[in-house]
Amino acid sequence: MSNAMIDFGYVRPRSVAEAAKLLADEPEAKVLAGGQSLIPILKQRLARPSLLVDVQALDAMRGIEIDDSHVRLGAFTRHAEVAANARIAEALPALAHMARGIAHPQVRHMGTIGGSLAHNDPGADYPAAVLGLGATIVTDRRRIAADEFFTGLFDTALAAGELLLQIEFPRHRRSGYCKIPHPASGLVNTGVWITRLGDGVRVAVNGASPCVFRHGELEQRLAAHFDPASLDDFQQPAQGLNADMHTSAEYRAQLVAVAARRALSMALSH
């Protein structure tokens, strides 16, 4: 049998308290959600945990709650559940649209929103929705604002052993998302999320740089006029953007402008 992964143990706790204790007792333990990012990383030996704590049985990470002001998703909500949920499509159509486009169907059947956020891959979709909507991350210890959550490449504000339980999205229906995916991997090459708030605009850019970020200039332009004409002379500087064998920083800068126009068009349609 071929297997490139190092040895590790596996446990499936039944409660948040049990999971937290396992993580506290074993410093090299790692949380396993759907595994669609973690298992490939284990195969590449980029992570070498001693123990995987599978959170699939934790009720506190399940459930989709929608009221007049918020959509709350359990961290273990799978992408396919978000994609197929008619109430989410009504409350936050851009979020449903995003979920329908993550990777491919087999990955969407396993992958979870909590896993995606905790991993914070620059090529992931959900960080743009969380930052662009100004969502709140609820853990077993505290509430973390989106603006504080994404701290760097593959890095978040989550402390060692802290469990991400729920994501609380404010219902700003006038949102749009456009990504230009890498054609083979499906990862986000460059994406833009735009949300019209009561008193302003939030714009989050993913894929283009090491970590998802808010785009101040686009927010100011669109807050003045939430209209495509506001983007007519917009030019994204290439400085600081990712450059790799697929895409130069200059081309990614072009894609930021393209994705912003398309995301705005979607937001205006809602």
Next chain:
Amino acid sequence: MPTLNITLAVNGQVQSHEVEARTLLVHYLRDHCGLTGSHVGCDTTQCGCCTVHLDGRAIKSCTVLAAQAQGAEITTIEGIGSVERLHPLQDAFRRHHALQCGFCTPGMVMQGIDIVRRGRGGDEAAVRHDLEGNLCRCTGYQNIVDAIMDYAGGAAGDAAVAVEGRR
């Protein structure tokens, strides 16, 4: 080397094997259950040759630990039909010449059944979109799409449910 006893139902039969915790579901199926129809093409979540159904949904068994599937129901290509009695989608693949070397076919068939189960088999664009995670290097996909749409057109939704629940 930590081991676990993994018990799950594969094609309606209970399987129970002592395996290393790091064992992937596809290796559990091939090496411990002796079901070699699920193929390891890329081992990197790209090709879809290892696609099986976990509690009725298509997943890539090279990117799921056997331990994650503890207590679940798995359906593999061996569970949906036989040489004597092909599954209607297998029959459609044969009639449409939707395979050449056959390596990707088990994954294509399991994914095709899932596409139709989700009610997306009647729309060519949806079928093509939902085959994004399955690679075929022989046929150029056209005949695969034709076979899935043919199966979707023939009361396939009901047939798929019946076959999934069989045995």
